[in-house]
Amino acid sequence: MYQEDNKKNELVKIALRVILFFLIFILTFKLLSMVFNSRKQYLEKNNMSHNISSLQEVAIRYFKDGNLDIEEGTTKKISLKELIEMNYISELKDEYEYVCSDSDSYVELMKMDNEYRVKTYLVCNNKSDYSFTYIDDKTKEEERNQEPTTTTAIVPETTTTTTVTTTTKTVTKKTEVPTTTTTTTQPTTTAPIVITTKPAVERWSISYNCNGGTINGAVIYSVKIEKGKEFTLPIPTRDGFNFWHWEDSQGNVYEGSIKPTSDLKLIAKWH
Numbered sequence: 001m002y003q004e005d006n007k008k009n010e011l012v013k014i015a016l017r018v019i020l021f022f023l024i025f026i027l028t029f030k031l032l033s034m035v036f037n038s039r040k041q042y043l044e045k046n047n048m049s050h051n052i053s054s055l056q057e058v059a060i061r062y063f064k065d066g067n068l069d070i071e072e073g074t075t076k077k078i079s080l081k082e083l084i085e086m087n088y089i090s091e092l093k094d095e096y097e098y099v100c101s102d103s104d105s106y107v108e109l110m111k112m113d114n115e116y117r118v119k120t121y122l123v124c125n126n127k128s129d130y131s132f133t134y135i136d137d138k139t140k141e142e143e144r145n146q147e148p149t150t151t152t153a154i155v156p157e158t159t160t161t162t163t164v165t166t167t168t169k170t171v172t173k174k175t176e177v178p179t180t181t182t183t184t185t186q187p188t189t190t191a192p193i194v195i196t197t198k199p200a201v202e203r204w205s206i207s208y209n210c211n212g213g214t215i216n217g218a219v220i221y222s223v224k225i226e227k228g229k230e231f232t233l234p235i236p237t238r239d240g241f242n243f244w245h246w247e248d249s250q251g252n253v254y255e256g257s258i259k260p261t262s263d264l265k266l267i268a269k270w271h
Contacts, residue, residue, distance in 0.1 A: 046212060047094055047124075048122065048124065048219065049209075049210075049212070051100060051124065052129060052130070052131050052220060054092065055105065056120040056133060058083055058088045059078065059088075059109075060118060063076075063109050063118070068109070068111075068135075072113070073110075076108070076109045077107070077108045079106045080100070080101075080102040080105035080106065080107075081103055092105075094125050094127070098124065100123060104123040104128075105122045105123050105124075107121070111137075114136070115136050115137050115224070117134055118132065120132075129218075130217070132218060132220075134222055134224060203227060204227055204260045204262065206222065206225055207222045207263075208267075208268070209267040210236040210238070212241070213241070213270065214236060214238070215234050225260060232256065233246055233255065238268075241271070243269075244270055245269055246267070246269070248264060248265060249265065249267075
């Protein structure tokens with residue numbers, strides 16, 4: 001009887017060990033899967049962000065090479081395939097070496113008031129993403145620089161001379177009365193003419209690199225902020241990470257509301 005109980009206890013211990021080993025195996029497998037998936041998503045987003053930045057850069061160079069001739073409010077689109085054919089860029093690939101779609105990927109230019117909006121859209125292996133940035137309208141900027149803020153035109157005074165001549169003769173005594181001439185001068189003046197023009201609003205360019213995250217679905221995001229105005233920095237989102245703060249290339253930290261004094265290029269930091 002005692003031996004049978006010992007055997008049962010041993011069998012229970014063995015069964016518990018097998019179950020424990022099985023549970024540890026499952027937990028380890030899930031943890032490894034989570035790490036692998038997180039690493040995979042990180043690589044996918046970073047690769048997509050890099051490809052979008054490359055496409056955006058060469059497209060801006062193409063538009064600046066004499067291809068900004070569109071009317072205000074209209075758009076102009078060029079595909080990745082066209083840029084490849086013109087040797088502006090080579091084919092783009094994702095993290096698995098699959099070639100991105102050159103027919104579905106494109107860059108769209110839109111003429112606005114004092115600038116151009118550039119939308120970059122990329123499709124790689126059934127995944128897509130896009131970003132926005134802006135190009136200043138140099139033509140209008142040069143016109144604003146050439147136009148004075150206030151111009152005063154002074155018209156010099158002019159003098160008009162009017163001559164009135166009268167002649168009188170007396171016949172009775174055969175005596176001539178000498179001719180008399182009267183001259184009157186009337187000055188004419190013109191008030192100064194003042195022409196004023198409204199100064200153009202100057203703005204700072206703020207560029208965000210979401211570093212694996214997104215703002216309104218975009219990895220690379222740019223805005224224009226009026227000089228001297230305070231604004232609140234956006235908060236990007238990223239699966240599996242918490243947003244920390246924004247930093248510039250010198251490691252300066254930017255959080256909450258700021259009042260920029262120059263153009264900024266910020267990158268998101270996560271933990």
